[in-house]
Every structure is written in C-alpha cells, then in structure tokens.
Amino acid sequence: MLSKETIIKVATDLFLKNGVKTVTLDRITSELHTSKRTIYTHFSDKTGLLKSCLNAYHAQIREENEQVIRNSENAIEAMGYLHQHIVNRANVTNPNFFNDILHYYPGMLSESYGENGNFAHEELIYLAKWGIKDGLFDEELDIDVAMKTVLNLLKLLKDTDQFPVNEYSKTRLTFGIMLPYLRGICTKKGIELLEMQKELFYVTL
Secondary structure, three states, rough: OOHHHHHHHHHHHHHHHOOOOOOOOOHHHHHHOOOOOHHHHHHOHHHHHHHHHHHHHHHEEEHHHHHHHHHOOOOHHHHHHHHHHHHHHHHHHOOOHEEEEEEEEOHHHHHHHHHHHOOHHHHHOOOOHHHHHHEOOOOOOHHHHHHOOOHHHHHHOOOOOOOOOOOOOOHHHHHHHHHHHHOOOEEEHHHHHHHHHHHHHHOOO
C-alpha cells in the first residue's frame, strides 16, 4: 500500500502545479495509480489531505530557510538567498494554489503557518538581530515592525494584479521594492555590503 508520505508528496505537487480547486481526488488517485480507498485509509476527505499537504509544504520551506541562514556569512547574504528561494517558488507555483485555499478553505493557510511556528517572521526577526549585532542594520530599528513590513513587501512581489507579469519582471520589482527598503534600514556599513552583494537579489527565472 502507498505510504501517507507518498500520497502527500504527489498531491502537493499536483496542487502546486494546477491549483487546488481543479485537482480532484480522482485525479490524485489516477496520478498515484491507486484507488480512493487508499486515500481514505489516511485522510477523511480532500480537506484533510490538503491540510497535510500544506503542513508538509510549510515544513519543507522552513527547513530550506534554516539551511540558507546557517550557510550564510551575514544577514544581508541570507536575505538575498532567501529572496531567490521565494521568487523561484513563486515562479513554479500556480497562483491559484494560494488563491483557492484562501477562497475555499478560509483560515487553513494561516493555521498551517501557525502550526509551523510562524517561521518566516521568526527567521526575519533573527536576521534583523544578527544584522544589528554586526552593525549592518540601524541599532534603533524597530525589529518587529521592520520585519513585518518585509513580509508584506514580499507579498507584493507575488501580486500579479498590481504588477502584471508581462509588465513587471521579478528583478524589476525586487529593485523597486525590496532593495530601497533594505537600504533604508541599513547603516553605512550595511549599505556598502548590500551594494557588494546585490547580485544575490537578481532573479533569472
């Protein structure tokens, strides 16, 4: 019998590629070459499966982010690599994935994020403190406000209503949204390092 982990992986891939609404249990079972009985062995319905997929998706992102931070030499470098991951994920994820969850499963997205420790916010808090400690960010920075602002700026990068993809490339948005804000919270030392490492924020996809 197929494992729960295999079902979650295949279903998650289908949801990310096609959105949630159009992916039925029939389609998932077809992709797995199995029957609905196998799905129901592990999940009560599509909602239960989706929740497990979302939790696994968030857990994977959290692990990837933590690895990036561990391997980075400074907070600005970490932010550059994290930004690459965020934009690359956005480029391979159907916008309907998040839109469908927000519309048809209200509260599930924030619940899953919370169950994974609100990791993005916590990671940005860590980076802000690291940057202040190294003299890269203004020591009077309101960390909580600044990092919540960064999270919302990152959401703008994925807002195709305000920034249609045929008019605004991800690189253009990065250099118009993220870098000006980062310069604003940097010290002179931080700005110099940001200029040296700004190629990390270029996105080629």
